[in-house]
Amino acid sequence: MKMTESYSEKELISGIQRDDQESLRVVYKANFASIAHFVINNSGTEQDAKDVYQEAFIVLYERLRDESFVLNCQIKTFLYSVSRRLWLKRLAEKSRYVGKINDYESIIPLEKEEEPSEDNEQQFEMMQAALEKLGEPCRTILEDFYIRKKSMQKIADKMGYTNMANAKNQKYKCLQRLKKIYFKQFKPANGS
Amino acid sequence: MEPQDNYKYDLIDDYLNGNLSESELAEFNHQLEQDPSFAQEVAEQRLIVNQLQAHHRRNILKKQMNLFHQEIEQEESYQRTLPQPIKVIHLWRKYAPSVAVAASVVLIAVFTSVFTLHTLDHVRSLKKQQSSYYKALRRDLNIVKQKQDKIAQEQKQDDKIQEVKQYGATAFVISPYGYLVTNYHVIKNADSIYIEIHHKDQPMRLQVKEVMRNIKADLAILRIVDSSFIGFAELPYAFRNDEAELGEEVYTLAYPRRDMVYGEGSISAKSGYQEDTTTYQISIPVNPGNSGGPLLDEQGNLLGIVSGKHTHMDGATFAIKAKYLEEMIQQLNTDMIAQIPLNIPKKSSINYLKRPEQIKKLKDFVYVVQVYDSKGL
Numbered sequence: 001m002k003m004t005e006s007y008s009e010k011e012l013i014s015g016i017q018r019d020d021q022e023s024l025r026v027v028y029k030a031n032f033a034s035i036a037h038f039v040i041n042n043s044g045t046e047q048d049a050k051d052v053y054q055e056a057f058i059v060l061y062e063r064l065r066d067e068s069f070v071l072n073c074q075i076k077t078f079l080y081s082v083s084r085r086l087w088l089k090r091l092a093e094k095s096r097y098v099g100k101i102n103d104y105e106s107i108i109p110l111e112k113e114e115e116p117s118e119d120n121e122q123q124f125e126m127m128q129a130a131l132e133k134l135g136e137p138c139r140t141i142l143e144d145f146y147i148r149k150k151s152m153q154k155i156a157d158k159m160g161y162t163n164m165a166n167a168k169n170q171k172y173k174c175l176q177r178l179k180k181i182y183f184k185q186f187k188p189a190n191g192s
Numbered sequence: 193m194e195p196q197d198n199y200k201y202d203l204i205d206d207y208l209n210g211n212l213s214e215s216e217l218a219e220f221n222h223q224l225e226q227d228p229s230f231a232q233e234v235a236e237q238r239l240i241v242n243q244l245q246a247h248h249r250r251n252i253l254k255k256q257m258n259l260f261h262q263e264i265e266q267e268e269s270y271q272r273t274l275p276q277p278i279k280v281i282h283l284w285r286k287y288a289p290s291v292a293v294a295a296s297v298v299l300i301a302v303f304t305s306v307f308t309l310h311t312l313d314h315v316r317s318l319k320k321q322q323s324s325y326y327k328a329l330r331r332d333l334n335i336v337k338q339k340q341d342k343i344a345q346e347q348k349q350d351d352k353i354q355e356v357k358q359y360g361a362t363a364f365v366i367s368p369y370g371y372l373v374t375n376y377h378v379i380k381n382a383d384s385i386y387i388e389i390h391h392k393d394q395p396m397r398l399q400v401k402e403v404m405r406n407i408k409a410d411l412a413i414l415r416i417v418d419s420s421f422i423g424f425a426e427l428p429y430a431f432r433n434d435e436a437e438l439g440e441e442v443y444t445l446a447y448p449r450r451d452m453v454y455g456e457g458s459i460s461a462k463s464g465y466q467e468d469t470t471t472y473q474i475s476i477p478v479n480p481g482n483s484g485g486p487l488l489d490e491q492g493n494l495l496g497i498v499s500g501k502h503t504h505m506d507g508a509t510f511a512i513k514a515k516y517l518e519e520m521i522q523q524l525n526t527d528m529i530a531q532i533p534l535n536i537p538k539k540s541s542i543n544y545l546k547r548p549e550q551i552k553k554l555k556d557f558v559y560v561v562q563v564y565d566s567k568g569l
Contacts, residue, residue, distance in 0.1 A: 028261075050261060172201060182243070
């Protein structure tokens with residue numbers, strides 16, 4: 001499917017890097033059809049196509065957000081290659097007889113940097129698990145402070161703390177708890 | 193908690209956010225060098241905050257992607273551009289060249305018109321595929337001719353074929369490995385059983401064999417034994433877990449005649465003929481040819497198998513509850529009758545589609561079943 005002509009590849013890439021909603025939408029919508037075509041013609045369903053495509057799209061997004069990454073091919077080739085890789089992995093895991101793979105686009109041999117990194121995936125899962133364990137009210141306090149950048153005063157008001165010192169204390173305790181839970185799962189390579 | 197701990201983390205936060213003044217920054221860096229445990233804490237803090245933010249960003253992205261996806265689905269062109277799996281090509285490899293040509297032409301037309309598919313390389317590789325199909329076809333054409341002659345002979349010799357044709361019914365796919373289900377009473381006197389696909393007025397037949405029967409439930413599981421068969425696509429429907437409700441809207445697909453027929457109605461009773469608890473009574477009028485067809489709920493989940501058996505007695509229609517089929521499949525697996533264990537499909541890929549779109553997906557899994565009984569009827 002052709003990309004909409006009003007945006008150039010370069011514009012879209014820099015748009016994604018800036019987290020521009022419109023760039024994300026244009027790229028997402030323009031490239032789904034070809035991945036759907038691949039997955040469905042290789043023993044997959046529409047749902048499989050959606051899952052695999054979204055996984056690949058996340059990879060594209062997170063790579064582009066990493067300043068050290070340089071995209072060496074067209075966006076559509078990248079998405080197709082990564083989706084293809086992910087889908088073949090899934091098929092192999094299901095140990096279904098795969099047989100002949102039907103390809104409809106050109107693919108790039110994925111270099112190390114372009115391979116769907118399992119690190120990011122792992123870290124996401126770890127934080128997800130840690131946050132679930134952390135529970136409330138800590139999760140809301142930490143997300144309000146570190147993500148939504150709310151002031152301590154606002155947080156104190158929202159959570160109903162009598163003064164700022166209390167709120168700060170609570171935030172501190174929550175942070176310590178999260179660190180404890182999170183690093184418990186984390187085994188650093190150097191064993192420290 | 194000691195107030196200085198609190199202060200320390202506030203300081204680290206300020207550092208990470210770049211909020212320290214020049215002199216504060218200098219002091220901070222100095223401390224980093226001097227105190228390795230402090231450096232460790234700063235590193236941990238940075239990691240946790242980054243991970244928190246990355247986690248949040250990804251969740252936002254997921255929400256955005258689902259929004260975009262909804263837009264794709266709502267766009268009119270969506271259903272038309274979604275591909276149908278080309279497994280059908282494999283089934284017909286043995287048969288008439290015209291089919292391969294038609295199929296290849298359709299393939300090429302689809303590729304070039306629906307997806308602005310680009311490279312000449314791609315078309316070239318298709319041509320290569322075509323020529324290998326032709327080679328295979330030329331090889332097999334003699335066998336086809338022989339088979340067709342044989343069938344023509346059988347049809348000429350046996351004028352009971354007219355009556356046998358009325359014993360055509362419906363069967364539907366329960367596994368991509370070539371397993372189907374129909375009513376037991378349809379195949380009980382069969383010498384040979386075929387499923388029939390219609391393509392451009394040319395009927396293609398694949399021979400099937402009964403692998404399991406449940407006389408009480410009036411079900412029979414069949415397996416395709418034709419060597420040219422490679423596989424079906426993954427099943428789009430799921431088996432429904434629970435029983436249907438009274439008044440629930442349901443629909444059927446079947447072959448009471450050459451063309452597939454759709455029927456809709458509702459669950460009239462949770463039991464069947466003479467209070468039989470193995471069947472539902474449904475308000476859809478059927479003929480014997482509907483026997484063996486699937487009964488589906490609004491989401492396109494399998495509720496049961498239509499049985500035309502007692503139709504003329506009561507004016508009512510009955511369908512065997514899906515759980516009996518499920519039990520049969522489990523039995524099949526336990527007894528290892530099938531070479532590969534059959535999965536009971538629990539994941540539907542059609543339940544968010546509108547009815548005509550569901551049917552489009554389902555119709556490739558419902559077939560005419562024809563029973564030949566030369567012993568006389």
